Amino acid sequence: MDGETRDLFVTVDDPKKHVCTMETYITYRIMTKTTRVEFDFPEYSIRRRYQDFDWLKNKLEETQPTHFIPPLPEKFVVKGVVDRFSEEFVETRRRALDKFLKRIADHPVLSFNEHFHVFLTSKDLNSHKKQGATLLSKMGESVRYVTSGYKLRNRPLEFSAIGEYLDTFALKLGTIDRIAQRIIKEEVEYLVELREYGPVYSTWSALEGELSEPLEGVSACVGNCSTALEELTEDMTEDFLPVLREYILYSESMKNVLKKRDQVQAEYEAKLDAAALRREERTGGPTEVEKCQDKVECFNADLKADMERWQNNKRQDFRQLLMGMADKNIQYYEKVKRINI
Template sequence: MATLTITTSFNGSELYLWGGSETSFKCLVYSQDASLLEVNSFSPLMPTSPSSMINQYKFEDEPELKDLFVTVDDPESHNAAIETFTTYRVVTKTTRGEFDSSEYEVRRRYQDFLWLKGKLEEAHPTLIIPPLPEKFIMKGVMERFNDDFIETRRKALHKFLNRVADHPTLTFNEDLKIFLTAQAWELSSHKKQGPGLLSRMGQTVKAVASSMRGGGLKNRPDAFTEMNDYVDVFNQKISLLDKISHRVYKEEKDYYYEMKEFGPIHTLWSASEENLGDTLKGVASCTDQCCKAMEKRMVALSETLFPTLHEYTLYSEILMGVLKRRDLIQAELDSKVEALYNKNAETDLLSEEIGKLEDKVECANNALQADWDRWKESMRLDVKMAFSEVAENNIQYYEQCLATWESFLTSQTTDIYLEGNPEDRP
């Protein structure tokens, strides 16, 4: 198997790409060496801040490494007799040999994305599958078919598909290929097929998990106990940040609307004050300019910080599910080992089953550990980038407002000197 090594300045580390078949590529995900994985695979396809060094790295290096590009755009509403729904255009461009064409264009609705996510979870129960946006927006923030809601969902669906396409294992999933290339009737046929691996696995270990309830896992590795503890704390912190950011946004929005009324009041006042007319108009103009700057700041906040915090809030639930599925696999192994110890079944048959389960647990552990390392690195980069952009926008906002008011004060000082005694000038 050939190895291509690319040295970058990113954290002073090396990234490795491995050739070979789909199967051999997948095995790398189960390797304990997390350095074999791209640390940026969870990141969105299109960077949000070209000025960032991290995003420059993506812009410059990713096009040479990627061979699958996916875009979700052009939402279209459909009013059927039974229901009303929205479809999105999914455009795929690829150079992979397993695809019959280099470009595909299909239309998919939200339910189709749900189907794909379910199939990915069935095929890869211990990999971290990226989250989808919720079916409905909670608390009545947006109407289901509101333009803002549709655009927010489109962006989230675009990010979901690109995270999947960038994943070293999920990108080769057969159901993903079907989703990207199949016509509507072909996709419907695939969706009617029976339950997959995840459903069968759930049925197999359900009794095992129930029998061990209350006692917990006896042989869970410390690394996965630490993961459980980390996810609990992470869920609390990221949810709190999400709530606080929305509360701050609401306060900023209230201030913005009040400030918008401030300018017109000064303009009206200037009409009745002959000596203060220009000054009052200047205050009104400065207020209007600050309002426009604040509007840009609020848009940046809602389009940068909110999606990042909300996405990782959804990741918390996904991580809990992945850890639970790993525990279920180990629970089945532990029950077989206990049965062998108590000689409750045929020894040879149990020994064979235990051997297979031991391999399955090791594979699941390695897969989750590698994906966990990738996810943590990506999360830290995404959250750092989001807060950095918020900080940059805040600085730009305050600098613009400061320059506006300083210019106004300078003009007022000059007018005072011109009207007063020249000897009083500094």
């Protein structure tokens, strides 16, 4: 949805650390502004912790099985960060959680989900968490049980192509992610050496009267190069790697939706075979086969619409990401060049 038609705005900010007897955790403020009639008020402000976001994601997967659910950042691992209570970790997670909610809020179906509404508005989320599995999710479990081991006869080629694309896409991103992490590791090691290297010239200058000024100049140059490299490394760690990781997780989520689609088709084909054996007579209402066929067609339509939406978002995100990193590298080399001159 574009800015003029959007009627739901969500922001994640203001992380706070809570230290309790049994645990320590971070909560984030969720700010919501909306003009939708199903909301009682135009603005909401509540606090949520990571496990609340995880509850929302699970509920969306249960109740909206035909749609791609945006991924959450991994619970304990953010690339390049060890301490999950450090400012860097918390800020990286906050940005990922903010993107997670914005992707849901911008979706024409997910944004109207009742659990998303509860997540954004309820002061007491625990009472909703205690509710059992939905009928839809239980039915999904029975479908998986019935269709396990069933081989599809007529899987549409377009969905096979989507699956192959997602496999290749995740593989390529995984390779880029590993190389980027190796580059960052080497840059950090180089940065450590630079920081040791610069002060040597400063100490030396105190012993050399005639060479004092040029030695101090070299020391200052190395220090400035260290600062420029540190900024570039931070940009890769905080901006580049999280986007790669998000899309790797996104592709896994999408492949799970494809599996669910295949399970629904398997159920349809199994009922079609059973009906043929029974030579089922047509009654006044829709048959079980026709109901399953409707489910398959609904799944196919939702999946294709989400795939198109995802491709558009992916192109925009990676265009912005790659152009941003190119600019950062240009700025780094321009700084280093000016320093050396």
